[in-house]
Amino acid sequence: MAANKKKFIWISVLVILFAGGIAGGYFYFSKGSVLRQIVQTPQQPDSQDQDLTSVRMYYPSEGRLVMEERRVKKQASVVASAEEIAGAYLNGPSRGSSDVPQGARVLGVYSGNDGVLYIDISDEFRKNFQGDAMAEYLLLKGLYESIISNVSGIDDVKLLIEGKEIESIGGHLFAMYPLKNMLTEVK
Amino acid sequence: MTTKAGFILLGLLLLATSAWPGTVPSAEANKEIIVRASKHEGFNRVVFEATDDAFIKATVVTTLQNQIIIRFPSNVELKAQTRIEMATSLKNNTYTINVNPPFKVKVSQLSTPPRLSVDIIPPAKTETVKTPVPEGAMTLPNLRIVLDPGHGGYDLGIVAGDLREKDATLSVARALETALIKKGRSVYLTRKADQYLSLTDRALFANQKAAELFISIHVTNSGNFIIYTFPGEAPSPDSVDETYGMMTRQRAYVEKSKALAESFGKALTDEFKKDVELRKMELPVLGSVGAPAIMVEVPVAVMSDSVTKAKLSETFLKGIAAYGGQ
Numbered sequence: 001m002a003a004n005k006k007k008f009i010w011i012s013v014l015v016i017l018f019a020g021g022i023a024g025g026y027f028y029f030s031k032g033s034v035l036r037q038i039v040q041t042p043q044q045p046d047s048q049d050q051d052l053t054s055v056r057m058y059y060p061s062e063g064r065l066v067m068e069e070r071r072v073k074k075q076a077s078v079v080a081s082a083e084e085i086a087g088a089y090l091n092g093p094s095r096g097s098s099d100v101p102q103g104a105r106v107l108g109v110y111s112g113n114d115g116v117l118y119i120d121i122s123d124e125f126r127k128n129f130q131g132d133a134m135a136e137y138l139l140l141k142g143l144y145e146s147i148i149s150n151v152s153g154i155d156d157v158k159l160l161i162e163g164k165e166i167e168s169i170g171g172h173l174f175a176m177y178p179l180k181n182m183l184t185e186v187k
Numbered sequence: 188m189t190t191k192a193g194f195i196l197l198g199l200l201l202l203a204t205s206a207w208p209g210t211v212p213s214a215e216a217n218k219e220i221i222v223r224a225s226k227h228e229g230f231n232r233v234v235f236e237a238t239d240d241a242f243i244k245a246t247v248v249t250t251l252q253n254q255i256i257i258r259f260p261s262n263v264e265l266k267a268q269t270r271i272e273m274a275t276s277l278k279n280n281t282y283t284i285n286v287n288p289p290f291k292v293k294v295s296q297l298s299t300p301p302r303l304s305v306d307i308i309p310p311a312k313t314e315t316v317k318t319p320v321p322e323g324a325m326t327l328p329n330l331r332i333v334l335d336p337g338h339g340g341y342d343l344g345i346v347a348g349d350l351r352e353k354d355a356t357l358s359v360a361r362a363l364e365t366a367l368i369k370k371g372r373s374v375y376l377t378r379k380a381d382q383y384l385s386l387t388d389r390a391l392f393a394n395q396k397a398a399e400l401f402i403s404i405h406v407t408n409s410g411n412f413i414i415y416t417f418p419g420e421a422p423s424p425d426s427v428d429e430t431y432g433m434m435t436r437q438r439a440y441v442e443k444s445k446a447l448a449e450s451f452g453k454a455l456t457d458e459f460k461k462d463v464e465l466r467k468m469e470l471p472v473l474g475s476v477g478a479p480a481i482m483v484e485v486p487v488a489v490m491s492d493s494v495t496k497a498k499l500s501e502t503f504l505k506g507i508a509a510y511g512g513q
Contacts, residue, residue, distance in 0.1 A: 130345055131345065131408065132484050133405065133415060133470060133482065134468075135408070170344075171337060171344060173471065174386065
């Protein structure tokens with residue numbers, strides 16, 4: 001009877017040890033997978049980086065255009081790329097000040113059959129513009145150059161304000177025609 | 188029998204319908220007319236050339252106080268071979284030429300090729316007796332001057348403290364207008380109140396008034412005066428001149444505009460002891476004006492100070508006097 005009792009205790013001890021081993025192994029390996037995840041996290045920016053592309057933006061500042069390299073989302077279509085760049089232009093440069101009117105937003109970008117890209121901008125672009133003839137010239141030239149030098153397959157750029165053609169943004173230059181011929185060199 | 192009668196009735200109905208005016212679109216196209224304009228000593232000539240004599244003979248020319256109305260016997264399509272340096276419009280068969288009064292008109296109907304010649308003759312200039320000018324006094328040229336106060340209405344222009352560009356430019360233009368009227372000169376303002384006026388309307392106004400000088404007044408954030416003229420280089424085939432055909436009037440006046448800018452530049456430098464930058468830019472309001480034209484940008488600091496601002500009209504007068512209508 002006493003031998004049976006001893007045997008039962010030994011079997012119980014072995015079962016407990018076996019169960020403890022399984023539990024310990026489970027916790028050990030599950031902890032390991034968390035570590036692997038932590039190790040993998042630095043790879044996430046790499047995958048994001050692959051979705052970005054470098055563009056050259058031209059911002060008007062203190063009587064001239066200042067070039068700035070920016071990283072923007074890579075887009076598949078011409079229209080989406082132009083919208084991304086126009087948005088980056090309206091947000092202004094990452095450093096320093098610029099004469100881009102504050103609060104202006106891209107409302108839409110459309111591609112015409114004539115190679116002209118239509119950029120629809122909110123009224124703040126006109127309303128918040130504060131400048132002389134040269135400032136207006138640089139504002140339009142900066143937008144035009146930023147789009148044309150980064151988006152292929154576009155011949156010209158035309159502005160719309162709140163979906164409509166507008167004669168002028170700042171009362172000096174025409175905005176009702178595509179910009180290329182409106183922005184010849186100033187001497 | 189009934190079927191036959193039905194067909195006859197249907198035939199008659201179709202005939203009647205086709206004979207009814209307006210039921211069938213007219214196949215008659217607009218008559219093509221070639222228009223040529225030329226400047227001669229003492230008059231401007233506009234010639235309308237058609238393909239048949241009867242058309243020219245049936246054309247009626249009426250002269251109003253400031254318009255010449257040419258009514259053709261049918262709707263026309265005009266093909267301009269040379270540019271007409273006057274404000275014109277065409278509606279159906281009526282062609283209107285706006286002319287600054289007073290003027291006389293001589294109309295001739297000619298053949299081979301059939302054409303109508305309209306000579307617009309301004310009054311002969313009377314000889315003025317020149318009185319000796321006291322030394323140091325200004326001699327203002329006797330020119331029709333159009334002043335263009337920039338911006339207006341919802342277009343405020345530059346706002347700096349209490350200064351609003353639309354108000355400042357109007358105030359300077361009005362002071363200059365008063366000074367010119369005192370000197371007995373013809374002067375017109377594109378706007379006399381706080382109202383929005385498009386760039387196109389400003390140039391149109393200047394051309395309707397047959398401006399002989401056009402001065403657009405603006406403000407700049409720069410510390411110096413800036414005077415703009417329209418660039419005078421020969422346009423490239425795809426330049427704005429060819430593409431839109433609107434910035435062409437200034438082409439004949441680029442040298443005079445440059446001389447006007449230089450005269451203004453010297454007058455402003457002498458008075459304000461500031462640098463004056465002369466720049467060339469394709470500004471629509473200059474490009475569309477058929478007269479010597481400049482845009483003067485006045486620094487905010489000069490506009491904001493009542494003493495310096497008051498000097499502007501006198502300095503502009505000196506600029507006009509120095510230009511002298513070369």
